[in-house]
Amino acid sequence: MSNKILVISGSVSPVETSYSAELTKKFIEEYRKTNPNDTFEYLDLNEVAMASKTLTRATMGNYFNEEDSIKYIKQLKSVDKVIMVSPMHNFNVTALVKNYLDHVLLANETFSYKYSKKGDAIGLLEHLKVQILTTQGAPYGWYLWGNHTEYLKGTWEFVAAKVNTPVLLAGTKTEPLSKLSPTEAVKTIEKEIIAAAQTF
Ligand SMILES: Cc1cc2nc3c(=O)[nH]c(=O)nc-3n(C[C@H](O)[C@H](O)[C@H](O)COP(=O)(O)O)c2cc1C
Structure with missing residues (x-):
């Protein structure tokens, strides 16, 4: 059986110098070793109009339209x-x-x-398995109140997706990682990437 995988990228860095682009490349490389028949679809959020549209009082009325919303659902x-x-x-x-x-x-x-008894929501994307790949300039732990990785995990779980162990490359703006190329920096968490790729 082969799976269809959608890769959604929200980095704004030039691809050549992006740590998250390199992390994605490495993760997919490892994943393909055990899943050679799976197919990939790429959604670069820089390239689609909807990802530059913010919900405001003015846009609210037409925000969830076919082209910007339903199509992506x-x-x-x-x-x-x-x-x-x-x-x-x-x-x-x-x-x-x-x-x-x-x-x-x-x-x-x-x-x-609708079908919730206790008033909590029911996710409708239970068919999905999600892998979160994140980066941050600061080392992990500098400000635990700002945790985009956990935010994404909770959000995908909210829609009932099964979330694999996320992979975070932290400290891209501080030494030693800031002195390394994206390829070298990603290598420092190679074991984690391989482990996640094997369970995804
Ligand atoms: C506008 C902006 C805001 C950022 N804010 C944070 C932040 O709050 N915390 C942090 O650790 N890193 C922050 N960074 C650093 C990026 O997370 C880091 O450089 C990341 O590796 C860049 O994306 P890339 O993975 O595509 O290279 C920020 C970078 C930019 C450009």
């Missing part, structure tokens, strides 16, 4: 797995990722309150 329903990539921007995911999530987290499409 259908895409999530058409794949088996998602790899979600985001660097930390100001203690959270990038605005591209937030705008993407604002468009696809839609009641009765990706989650529902």
Whole structure:
């Protein structure tokens, strides 16, 4: 059996110097070793208009339209797995990722309150398995109140996806990682990447 995998990237760095692009490349390389027949679809959020559209009073009325919202929800329903990539921007995911999530987290499409007894939501994407790949300039632990990795994990679990152990490359702006190329920096967490790729 082969799986369809959607790779959603919200980094704004030039691809050649992006730590998260290198992390994604390495993760997919490892994943393919055990899953050679799976197919990949790439969604670079820099290249789609919806990810630059913010929900405001003015845009609210037409925010969840076919082109910006429903199309991407259908895409999530058409794949088996998602790899979600985001660097930390100001203690959270990038605005591209937030705008993407604002468009696809839609009641009765990706989650529902309808059948819930206790008043909590029921996720509607239980077919999905998600791998989170994140980066941040600071080492892990400098400000635990800003945790984009946990935010993404909780958000995907909210829509009932099964989230594999996330991989975080932390400290890209501090030594020693800041002195390394993205390839060398990613190598420092190679074991974690391989372990995650094997369980995804
Ligand atoms: C606008 C902006 C805001 C950032 N905010 C944070 C932050 O709050 N915390 C942090 O640790 N790193 C922060 N960084 C650093 C990035 O997370 C880090 O450089 C990341 O590796 C860049 O993305 P890349 O993985 O595509 O290279 C910020 C970078 C930019 C450009």
